[in-house]
Amino acid sequence: MASRDVVTYKTPLSRLLNVVIVIFLAFYLVWTILPLFLMFVSSFKDLLAAFQLPPVGAFSQIGIFFDFEPTTKHYYNLFYNLGFSTYLMNSIIAAGGSAVVSVVLGSMAAYSLSRVDFRGKGDLFFWIISTRMAPVVAVLVPLYAIFRGFDLIGTRTGLILAYTTFNLPFAIWILKGFFDNVPFAIEEASMVDGSTRFQAFRAILPLVAPGIGAFLVLCVLFAWNDFLFASIIGSGGAKTLPPATRELVQPQNIQWGSIMAAGVVTTVPMMFLGLLIRRYLVTGLTMGAVRE
Amino acid sequence: MTQNKNATPEGVVRYVEGAKVLDYLPQVFNVKPSSSYYFWLMAPALIVLAAISIYPFFWLIWMSLHNVGSSAGDTFVGLKNFEKLLTDDKFWIGWGLLFKYTAFCMFFEIAIGVLLAVILNGHRFENILVTVFLMPMMMAPAIAGLVWYYLFNSTFGWYHWLMQSLGILGETSIIGSTDTAMAALIIVDIWQWTPLITLITLAGLKRVPRDQLEANMVDGASAFRNFVAITLPNIYPFLLIGIMLRFMDNFRFIDVILALTGGGPAESTKVLPVYLFDVSFVFFKLGRGAAIALTLLIVTIILCKLLVRVFEGPASKRTDMGS
Numbered sequence: 001m002a003s004r005d006v007v008t009y010k011t012p013l014s015r016l017l018n019v020v021i022v023i024f025l026a027f028y029l030v031w032t033i034l035p036l037f038l039m040f041v042s043s044f045k046d047l048l049a050a051f052q053l054p055p056v057g058a059f060s061q062i063g064i065f066f067d068f069e070p071t072t073k074h075y076y077n078l079f080y081n082l083g084f085s086t087y088l089m090n091s092i093i094a095a096g097g098s099a100v101v102s103v104v105l106g107s108m109a110a111y112s113l114s115r116v117d118f119r120g121k122g123d124l125f126f127w128i129i130s131t132r133m134a135p136v137v138a139v140l141v142p143l144y145a146i147f148r149g150f151d152l153i154g155t156r157t158g159l160i161l162a163y164t165t166f167n168l169p170f171a172i173w174i175l176k177g178f179f180d181n182v183p184f185a186i187e188e189a190s191m192v193d194g195s196t197r198f199q200a201f202r203a204i205l206p207l208v209a210p211g212i213g214a215f216l217v218l219c220v221l222f223a224w225n226d227f228l229f230a231s232i233i234g235s236g237g238a239k240t241l242p243p244a245t246r247e248l249v250q251p252q253n254i255q256w257g258s259i260m261a262a263g264v265v266t267t268v269p270m271m272f273l274g275l276l277i278r279r280y281l282v283t284g285l286t287m288g289a290v291r292e
Numbered sequence: 293m294t295q296n297k298n299a300t301p302e303g304v305v306r307y308v309e310g311a312k313v314l315d316y317l318p319q320v321f322n323v324k325p326s327s328s329y330y331f332w333l334m335a336p337a338l339i340v341l342a343a344i345s346i347y348p349f350f351w352l353i354w355m356s357l358h359n360v361g362s363s364a365g366d367t368f369v370g371l372k373n374f375e376k377l378l379t380d381d382k383f384w385i386g387w388g389l390l391f392k393y394t395a396f397c398m399f400f401e402i403a404i405g406v407l408l409a410v411i412l413n414g415h416r417f418e419n420i421l422v423t424v425f426l427m428p429m430m431m432a433p434a435i436a437g438l439v440w441y442y443l444f445n446s447t448f449g450w451y452h453w454l455m456q457s458l459g460i461l462g463e464t465s466i467i468g469s470t471d472t473a474m475a476a477l478i479i480v481d482i483w484q485w486t487p488l489i490t491l492i493t494l495a496g497l498k499r500v501p502r503d504q505l506e507a508n509m510v511d512g513a514s515a516f517r518n519f520v521a522i523t524l525p526n527i528y529p530f531l532l533i534g535i536m537l538r539f540m541d542n543f544r545f546i547d548v549i550l551a552l553t554g555g556g557p558a559e560s561t562k563v564l565p566v567y568l569f570d571v572s573f574v575f576f577k578l579g580r581g582a583a584i585a586l587t588l589l590i591v592t593i594i595l596c597k598l599l600v601r602v603f604e605g606p607a608s609k610r611t612d613m614g615s
Contacts, residue, residue: 051448109337112330130596131345138585142348227434227547242434274430
């Protein structure tokens with residue numbers, strides 16, 4: 001940054017400031033990573049080893065954290081005894097299905113909203129964004145009552161529909177911003193060459209494809225991480241990973257090893273997806289309000 | 293869509309060095325473009341959206357006026373569900389706790405997030421550090437809640453051990469006491485969402501005009517003065533977006549709370565959405581739940597109005613395509 005270039009003389013104060021900054025960053029790094037790291041390591045610990053703590057105040061014995069025989073039995077347990085392969089499948093289908101539905105319908109709507117003007121467009125936008133911003137529990141109450149009537153509780157279809165309540169408005173809203181950036185001249189040129197309007201729409205798709213792909217991934221992420229819809233609408237037949245993990249917490253016997261393993265299974269794929277679309281993450285998480 | 297004003301029934305008239313040239317175009321360009329094509333493109337999305345948002349909204353209003361799920365079937369009770377809320381302590385306490393929770397989360401997230409962004413901006417390791425810092429955001433909030441539940445456990449939780457060793461806490465776990473349970477929730481929220489504020493602020497910092505900073509420096513302004521006079525006004529719209537987004541999400545999600553404290557102990561963390569969850573899905577008083585949900589929705593919609601205005605602010609001005 002520019003200010004860095006201007007103030008280059010090193011006073012004792014600026015040196016001290018540098019030290020403070022390094023300490024702060026190191027502290028923040030540890031603070032961010034430690035829970036993830038503990039989750040990861042604990043998922044490989046046997047039950048007894050997971051409960052080992054040094055005596056209060058004995059900082060020198062902190063090393064016992066690493067004193068264990070790694071075991072993959074919790075992962076084995078998850079998939080062979082606790083039925084997590086079904087839950088994983090439910091998660092993949094519900095999140096993927098809702099993302100595809102949202103992005104396909106959303107990009108069509110976003111494209112036309114970006115190309116046409118009509119009265120009440122502002123109100124339409126307000127409706128779309130407020131759908132997305134509504135508290136999940138408040139949406140859940142009527143949705144539960146309706147879905148119960150249609151026998152959609154405990155089905156993957158029900159979950160896909162439920163996730164579409166927040167993914168579709170998100171897709172429309174954010175993709176509209178994307179299509180706004182594509183000059184109409186490109187379609188015009190394509191139509192001059194004799195293509196139909198729908199072919200012209202397809203002609204600009206390659207331009208927006210990276211963005212559409214990224215927001216598809218983000219829709220998957222939002223749906224995958226959901227807990228409330230899954231625990232009410234998915235309860236019974238379509239349990240996904242987060243509520244299934246939560247159910248391992250039982251008053252008598254909390255299976256910590258399995259919970260941590262389930263946490264890893266739920267979190268790691270999403271972290272990879274997050275890194276994959278790193279470039280679009282700020283735009284996506286701020287609903288298009290901030291661009292990097 | 294722009295209409296070429298030179299369009300005639302034969303095509304578009306253009307003059308090249310005084311000579312009249314006719315560009316023949318497909319028929320579509322010679323007539324006023326019909327919007328029905330665009331309407332059909334957006335229809336499926338709007339129909340689906342209406343079915344899963346407007347229809348449930350009216351259903352919600354209907355439910356709030358009925359005693360849903362009673363043995364005698366759904367009976368009309370008028371505004372009774374709302375009347376009961378007026379004297380329902382848990383309802384009002386829930387609102388209070390919700391605002392307290394949101395306010396504390398936002399204060400710390402803004403303070404730490406902006407500080408972090410200012411430090412990271414232009415730092416040698418900016419890219420890699422930011423990438424690491426945003427990891428918690430990718431985690432399902434319910435899982436985050438469970439992991440922290442493990443860390444805070446009073447018999448084997450490492451964070452509990454740390455706090456005990458540092459003399460901050462006694463035997464009781466942080467989530468086991470009515471005084472500290474809320475703090476535990478705020479800590480988790482800070483852990484997970486401070487990076488969002490950092491990301492947003494960083495995006496803002498990249499647009500602070502360098503020449504102004506340099507000019508001010510030359511005029512003898514201190515780094516701090518520079519920050520207040522130039523950087524802060526420039527990143528202000530970005531901060532506003534961050535605040536609104538966090539505000540919304542604290543209203544929207546209760547996953548961490550359900551996983552970590554479940555509203556307890558002694559209802560000290562029963563923010564309004566958690567109370568709503570209990571009324572609707574633990575006691576299955578859906579009519580009453582609908583009344584609470586409706587009030588929550590109305591407050592959110594008012595906040596949304598504000599949000600949309602913020603979204604149309606200077607931060608959303610687009611610089612280049614697709615990035």
